[in-house]
Amino acid sequence: MFKYDRFQQEAIDHINNGHSVIVSAPTGAGKTAIAEHVIDTCINNNTGVIYTAPIKALSNQKFRDFQNRLGDNIGILTGDISLNPEAPVLIMTTEIFRNKILDDQESLKKYRWIIFDEVHYLDNEERGTVWEESLIFLPSHMNLLALSATIPNIKQIAEWIESIHNKPVQTVVETERPVPLHFLFQCQNQVVDSLPALKNIKGLPELPYKFHRQNPRTGYGLNKIGPLIKHIREREGFPCIYFVFGRRRAEDLAKDLCRFDLLPKDDCVKITALYEELCRKFDLTRERSAQEMSDLVKKGIAFHHAGMLPTLKEVIERLFTSRLLKVIFTTETFALGINMPSRSVVFDDLRKFYGRYVRNLKTRDFYQMAGRAGRRGIDTEGFVYCRINPAKLSYNDINRVIYGGPEEVHSQLNTSYATILNLYEKYRDDLYKVYPLSLHYFQCRKEEQKEALRLIEAKLNLLKDNDYIKNGELTPKGQFAKTVYGYELLLSELYERNVLEQLDEFGLGIMAAAAVFEPRKNQQMLNLSKSARRIRAACEEIYARIKQLEISRRIYPLSKEPYFHLSGSIESWLRGTSFEKTLLLTDTDEGEIVRYFRMSVQILREIGDSEVASPLLKEKIRETARVINRDIIDAEKQLRET
Numbered sequence: 001m002f003k004y005d006r007f008q009q010e011a012i013d014h015i016n017n018g019h020s021v022i023v024s025a026p027t028g029a030g031k032t033a034i035a036e037h038v039i040d041t042c043i044n045n046n047t048g049v050i051y052t053a054p055i056k057a058l059s060n061q062k063f064r065d066f067q068n069r070l071g072d073n074i075g076i077l078t079g080d081i082s083l084n085p086e087a088p089v090l091i092m093t094t095e096i097f098r099n100k101i102l103d104d105q106e107s108l109k110k111y112r113w114i115i116f117d118e119v120h121y122l123d124n125e126e127r128g129t130v131w132e133e134s135l136i137f138l139p140s141h142m143n144l145l146a147l148s149a150t151i152p153n154i155k156q157i158a159e160w161i162e163s164i165h166n167k168p169v170q171t172v173v174e175t176e177r178p179v180p181l182h183f184l185f186q187c188q189n190q191v192v193d194s195l196p197a198l199k200n201i202k203g204l205p206e207l208p209y210k211f212h213r214q215n216p217r218t219g220y221g222l223n224k225i226g227p228l229i230k231h232i233r234e235r236e237g238f239p240c241i242y243f244v245f246g247r248r249r250a251e252d253l254a255k256d257l258c259r260f261d262l263l264p265k266d267d268c269v270k271i272t273a274l275y276e277e278l279c280r281k282f283d284l285t286r287e288r289s290a291q292e293m294s295d296l297v298k299k300g301i302a303f304h305h306a307g308m309l310p311t312l313k314e315v316i317e318r319l320f321t322s323r324l325l326k327v328i329f330t331t332e333t334f335a336l337g338i339n340m341p342s343r344s345v346v347f348d349d350l351r352k353f354y355g356r357y358v359r360n361l362k363t364r365d366f367y368q369m370a371g372r373a374g375r376r377g378i379d380t381e382g383f384v385y386c387r388i389n390p391a392k393l394s395y396n397d398i399n400r401v402i403y404g405g406p407e408e409v410h411s412q413l414n415t416s417y418a419t420i421l422n423l424y425e426k427y428r429d430d431l432y433k434v435y436p437l438s439l440h441y442f443q444c445r446k447e448e449q450k451e452a453l454r455l456i457e458a459k460l461n462l463l464k465d466n467d468y469i470k471n472g473e474l475t476p477k478g479q480f481a482k483t484v485y486g487y488e489l490l491l492s493e494l495y496e497r498n499v500l501e502q503l504d505e506f507g508l509g510i511m512a513a514a515a516v517f518e519p520r521k522n523q524q525m526l527n528l529s530k531s532a533r534r535i536r537a538a539c540e541e542i543y544a545r546i547k548q549l550e551i552s553r554r555i556y557p558l559s560k561e562p563y564f565h566l567s568g569s570i571e572s573w574l575r576g577t578s579f580e581k582t583l584l585l586t587d588t589d590e591g592e593i594v595r596y597f598r599m600s601v602q603i604l605r606e607i608g609d610s611e612v613a614s615p616l617l618k619e620k621i622r623e624t625a626r627v628i629n630r631d632i633i634d635a636e637k638q639l640r641e642t
Contacts (some may be wrong), residue, residue, distance in 0.1 A: 004033065005178070005355075006174075007029070008033050008034055010172050010525050014170040015037065015145065016378065018236070019143070019610065020143045020144035020168070021146070021170045021171070022146040022154055022157060022161075023146065023148065024150055024154045024174070026150055026174065026177045027173075028374065028376060029174050029178060030331070030376070034145065035147065035422050037091055038145050039051070039066070039115075040095070042113055042594075043089065043382075047111070047112035047113075048089070049088070049111060049115065050115065051092070052115065052117065052134070053117045053118065054093070054121045054127060056635075057091070057333065057389055058117070060639055063076040064639070066091070070089055072087070074090075075090050076091040076639070077092045078089065078091075078096060078635075080636075083640075094121070094127070095127075095485070097155065098134045099485065100258045102546070108139055108142070111208075112143065113143050115147070116146040116444045118148065118149070119148045119150055120134075120151050122409050122412070122439065128413070129412060129414050131283075132411060132413050132439050133419060138165065148317075149364060149367065149371075150364065150585060151408065152408050153409060154171050155171055158170070158171045163442070164327075177374070179379050180381050180382070181374060183384050183386065183402060185197075186372045186385060186387045187201050187387075187390060188223070188390065189227060190236050191228065192228065194213050198398070223387050223573070224285060226257075232383070232385070235383065237383050239323060239327070239344075240326065240328070240343065240344040241346070241372050242346040243332060243346065245349060247306070249348065250276060250305050251303050253303075254296055254327075258325065261299050263300040267300070270324055271297055271319065272297070274322060281631070283631075283632075287309065287312070288580070289312060290315075293312065296533045300327065301326065301329075301330050302325055302327055302329070304330040305330060305331045305591070307589030307592055309594060309632065310632075312591075316328065321340065332352075332365070332368075332369060335373075336572055340372065341372055341374070343373065343375065343379055343382065343383065344384070344385065345384050346490075347384070348384065348387055350389065350397070351392060352365075355537075357441050362404070362406075363404050363405060365406050366401050367390045367406065370384045386398065386402075411442075413438050414455075414557070415456055416485055416488065417459060417488040417489060418481060419465065420459055420460055421474060421481055421482035422482050423615035432453065454554075455554075458553040459553075468492070474625065475610055478492075479590070483607075483610045484610070486560065487515045493542045495612075500607070506574050507531055509600065510531065510532050510571065511535055512604050513564075513570045514535070514539060514562040514566070515560075515562050516596055516603060517566050517596050519563050525570055526565070528567050532567035536562075539562045547559070548559075568586065569593060569596065570600065573627075573628065573633075594633055597628055598633060601628050601629045604621050605621070608622060
């Protein structure tokens with residue numbers, strides 16, 4: 001019989017007693033075993049359970065993992081994937097769950113439990129609101145299992161949930177990792193095995209960067225990657241996950257390392273055969289990016305980031321789990337719950353871009369990644385290497401990142417127009433009573449509470465003043481807006497002006513891609529077709545008015561602006577052009593194109609699901625979504641093939 005660890009058993013005992021539970025434990029400690037107990041219990045009791053994850057990639061992985069155990073008992077809903085949606089065990093993104101609570105709560109009646117994986121995402125600037133709303137409006141018949149990396153204010157989170165749902169929420173905390181971590185540092189091309197030893201390296205300042213005047217370009221060039229990899233190899237530190245904070249950096253480092261051959265001849269033959277087999281399976285044989293990766297793979301090296309084709313990322317993940325791949329250069333999303341443990345982890349830097357500026361890593365983010373080192377049941381310890389540029393980091397900075405203690409989770413509530421419309425439909429002006437239920441209200445000072453209420457009021461008044469609400473009821477435009485989260489005002493104005501109705505399939509594709517696209521800094525827009533220019537003119541006129549309305553009411557952040565950088569690509573794709581030729585019409589990374597095309601399909605489906613959309617518009621949308629969602633864009637096809 002499987003023996004649970006202390007914290008696992010404690011959580012399971014609470015669950016068996018019918019209590020909601022929040023579990024805080026380090027990465028790799030075994031939180032998934034608790035989720036599996038809930039799932040097995042629900043299946044045995046003929047009740048349902050929903051498992052939510054913050055990103056689609058993690059949702060997909062959980063679906064694959066659980067499918068091996070559960071077969072037809074599992075389904076998935078992510079916006080661009082719908083497989084077995086009536087299954088008793090249903091994987092969802094948190095956004096889909098929130099939408100179901102507000103729009104279709106009846107469909108949740110058979111589900112007894114909800115599992116929130118990575119619940120510290122409450123603190124995420126982009127997605128935190130969705131998590132908070134999901135917890136505020138959690139149906140009363142559902143129990144909660146929340147899983148998180150280490151968070152110091154877990155008791156506060158539990159008290160908040162208890163205060164709004166009037167039933168106990170138990171907390172379980174584990175601080176020890178089953179596989180301890182050993183920290184090493186590369187600085188001035190020296191590798192040392194402790195923080196005190198690092199302090200003795202000449203040129204490393206003690207005070208933070210703002211207090212010293214070194215040239216940021218100095219010092220780092222001495223940190224050659226070759227000696228570091230040699231050190232890891234000698235300590236039998238493979239496989240190794242190397243975290244970087246930039247896609248191009250990941251590719252450049254992988255290609256730089258290619259001069260090393262990390263595989264014996266027999267393993268080279270094995271990994272080459274496996275790679276070629278997987279490329280054939282996922283129809284990647286002719287893809288230029290897959291061909292370029294081949295030279296790296298034969299050396300036991302690869303890179304992995306969001307700009308790659310999803311199928312190629314899948315192939316690389318499979319190679320890594322085979323243990324034939326020795327070093328993978330990847331961005332931080334690889335650390336987010338994806339089950340890819342390694343013996344060693346390397347940090348290219350201890351600083352990253354946080355939305356508006358570059359700053360030192362949060363301790364919580366550091367351990368989310370560092371926790372991939374050390375495979376339970378295989379390794380007795382994990383090795384974490386930090387590459388240090390003394391021109392950017394001081395000894396005190398490094399000490400604070402690693403030993404400063406994880407940051408508390410704080411509310412990022414910023415209620416969307418769609419949520420306000422859904423709440424107004426249910427509560428009318430009593431929706432103001434919802435805000436005091438929020439974590440934001442629970443945590444914040446009176447001045448911040450007042451500002452949050454003002455923002456909700458400003459958004460509601462904007463909706464009332466612009467005919468989304470009339471005489472206490474949602475207008476057709478309001479009914480439309482409540483279904484299109486994130487793009488409510490722009491798309492609703494296009495709907496009201498009958499622009500959507502007049503667009504053909506090409507125009508709908510252009511509009512959808514423009515709504516979801518986010519250009520890189522200084523990214524160029526290629527020549528637009530006559531149709532695209534006409535749609536852009538209509539969108540820009542509407543957006544200018546929306547922006548003016550929001551600024552006048554001090555509503556920030558502003559609604560997202562449409563960008564038409566993918567217009568040529570999506571027009572080409574809708575004509576049936578190959579993906580290879582479609583790539584030539586934009587400077588956007590191929591993986592990003594796939595992601596934005598999938599997002600376009602999702603927003604089109606949301607428009608088509610609106611009760612007020614005409615039969616003609618629904619039909620055109622179905623056809624547009626069908627044509628976009630083919631071949632490499634079809635996320636369901638990729639998931640079925642895995």
